[in-house]
Amino acid sequence: MEGPRSPSETEFTQVLNFLDKKLRSESTWSISAEYPTAFTASNLHNMRIISDDEKVLSHAVMKPLIIKSPHVIFKAGAIGSVVTDDDHRGQGLSTQIIQDCLKLAKEQSCDIAILWTDLFDFYRRIGFELAGSEISFVIEDKFEVAPNQLRFSIDSRVSPDAIHRLYSNHSVNSVRTLDETRKFLSIPLTKVYTAWEPNGQLAAYAIEGKGIDLDGYIHEWGGSVSKLMALFSFIRNHKQNPYVIICPNHAQNLIEELKKQTVTMNQGFLGMIKLVNFDQLAAKIKRAFRAEGISDFVLEKHPDCFVFGVGQDLYTLTKETDMVRMLFGPINFRSLGIFEKEETLQKMEKILPLDFWIWGWDSI
Ligand SMILES: CC(C)(COP(=O)(O)OP(=O)(O)OC[C@H]1O[C@@H](n2cnc3c(N)ncnc32)[C@H](O)[C@@H]1OP(=O)(O)O)[C@@H](O)C(=O)NCCC(=O)NCCS
Structure with missing residues (x-):
């Protein structure tokens, strides 16, 4: 057996064929059409396979993402398309491949690794834990918004420039090129809903579906709250059925508006996260605190524990997974009553949980 290793350029098609057979057997498109930025020749060095006798037995891919937020610029290694050939399961191949992806993420200065799965226990063995927050709203009923002059469209032939312009206004987003946005717009089974100003400017967009996933889920959106609410109202009328909008926790103004409608709200996790460069992330977080005028924030890793808090008001955690849930949510340190002083909580809440x-x- 060979690997984990990256496939050569000439093996790229063979790897995609393996993934299509294993993960997209019912689709008419290749998995590379769903993840156009992960499965490109330029990300070949971040694909990992184990092969035997020129046959691919196991695979995973890592895609580094740079995420800008108001306080911190993160680097995250997203891991996906983890699969082992049926006849070679239970031999530790995927575990080896994921460990190698974590090594790649570390070498490429990622702060964390993240993945999306329902095999929670499988990834817990490797140190991942459900963390971060996501709020989803099921839009149960039609709703009215204030009269407006917007024109709505379901035509997916939208200029990537227009989408990119609104996307850039998000307070937390990944660094994307126009070309990447163009590729994302072409993912199979993507529905694009847009709202346009009378002068022809894009006012809001909402994206539903992504290949075989997220049918009925709006997973990307942009625009001001009032324009988005008008677009969401249009979508509910258009679909004649409930659908789901996925939101980050920090989109508080939008969340408040959505709560006023007939919705079912669900609090979830962003994904399964594992720390890969704690010291680097801690340095970024400390810098963010200093920028807020807080110089006595403590976040340290000791041989068998993590220590964090403000000044002398400190708390100790032994599990790395608890630390992840403390930094990214959903653990709420206020409700735990672990700090003595109210001042400590107020200082910590300036940055944590991280946006x-x-x-x-x-x-x-
Ligand atoms: C999940 C999958 C990738 C595991 O691959 P693998 O090469 O067999 O994994 P490994 O041999 O490294 O690990 C097997 C171990 O994980 C455990 N495991 C496997 N599937 C599991 C699951 N669904 N939940 C919890 N543990 C699981 C096994 O019990 C075994 O544990 P052990 O080592 O203590 O005996 C493989 O079953 C697969 O390809 N499944 C279909 C595709 C898929 O679901 N991919 C995940 C997408 S997120």
Whole structure:
């Protein structure tokens, strides 16, 4: 057996064929059409396979993402398309491949690794834990918004420039090129809903579906709250059925508006996260605190524990997974009553939990 290793250029098609057979057997398109930025020749060095006798037995891909947020610029290694050939399961191949992806993420200065799965226990063995926050709203009923002059469209032939312009206004987003946005717009089974100003400017957009996933889910959106609410109202009328909008926790103004409608609200996790460069992330977080005028924030890793807090008001955690849930949520340190002083909580809440979010097109 060979690997984990990256496939050569000439093996690229063979790897895609393996993935299409295993993961997209019912689709008419290749998995590379769903993850156009992960499965490109330029990301070949981040694909990992184990092969035997020129046959691919196991695979995973890592896609580094740079996520800008108001306080911190994160680097996250998204891991996806983890699969082992049926006849070679239970031999540790996927575990080896994921460990190698974590090594790649570390070498490429990622702060964390993240993945999306329902095999929670499988990834817990490797140190991942459900963390971060996501709020989803099921739009149960039609709703009215204030009269407006917007024109709505379901035509998916929208200029990537227009989408990119609104996307850039998000307070938390990944660094994307126009070309990447163009590729994302071409993902099979993507529905694009847009709202346009009378002068022809894009006012809001909402993206539903992504290949075989996220049918009925709006996983990317952009625009001001009032324009988005008008677009969401249009979508509910158009679909004649409930649908779901996925939101980051920090989109508080939008969340408040959505709560006023007949919706079912669900609190979830962003994904399964594992720390890969704790010291680097801690340095970024400390810098963010200092920028807020807080110089006595403590976040340290000791041989068998993590220590964090403000000044002398400190708390100790032994599990790395608890630390992840403390930094990215959903653990609420206020409700735990672990700090003595109210001042400590107020200082910590300036930065924590971190405003961290990955939009749907970036999930792999
Ligand atoms: C999940 C999958 C990738 C595991 O691959 P693998 O090469 O067999 O994994 P490994 O041999 O490294 O690990 C197997 C171990 O994980 C455990 N495991 C496997 N599937 C599991 C699951 N669904 N939940 C919990 N543990 C699981 C096994 O019990 C075994 O544990 P052990 O080592 O203590 O005996 C493989 O079953 C597969 O390809 N499934 C279909 C595609 C898929 O679901 N991919 C995940 C997408 S997120």
